[in-house]
Amino acid sequence: MAAVTDEQVELVRALIISVPAGRVTTYGDVASAAGLSSPRIVGWILRIDGTDLPWHRVLPASGRPADHLRTEQLERLRTEGVLAVDGKVDLRTLRHRF
DNA sequence: AGTATGACGAGCT
DNA sequence: GAGCTCGCCATAC
Numbered sequence: 001m002a003a004v005t006d007e008q009v010e011l012v013r014a015l016i017i018s019v020p021a022g023r024v025t026t027y028g029d030v031a032s033a034a035g036l037s038s039p040r041i042v043g044w045i046l047r048i049d050g051t052d053l054p055w056h057r058v059l060p061a062s063g064r065p066a067d068h069l070r071t072e073q074l075e076r077l078r079t080e081g082v083l084a085v086d087g088k089v090d091l092r093t094l095r096h097r098f
Numbered sequence: 099a100g101t102a103t104g105a106c107g108a109g110c111t
Numbered sequence: 112g113a114g115c116t117c118g119c120c121a122t123a124c
Binding site for chain 1: 107
Binding site: 003004036037038039040041044 | 118119120121122
């Protein structure tokens, strides 16, 4: 049996979809809301099955995404009205509360 | 079975 | 604020 059930994966997907455009959330928040014990699981889910999700609305708590994503992520967010300063997003203001 | 790796986070220096 | 360590958990080899 998988350590993370399909149900948990679906829940994470649903949570991410529930984040409105123009807002963002963090891996830690999604993990907590989904009952996952580690935010890394969220990253794992997005890597495996996040291609059809608004994954760009999910940021690390630092506000600065990993290098391989930071360019595309910030560009996509900019399209939705989320402006980044010096490669970082102001989570204080834009973080979505579940 | 052990090691390395990764869309992360919190804590310390 | 920048850099490092450790905890976390699933995967690849």
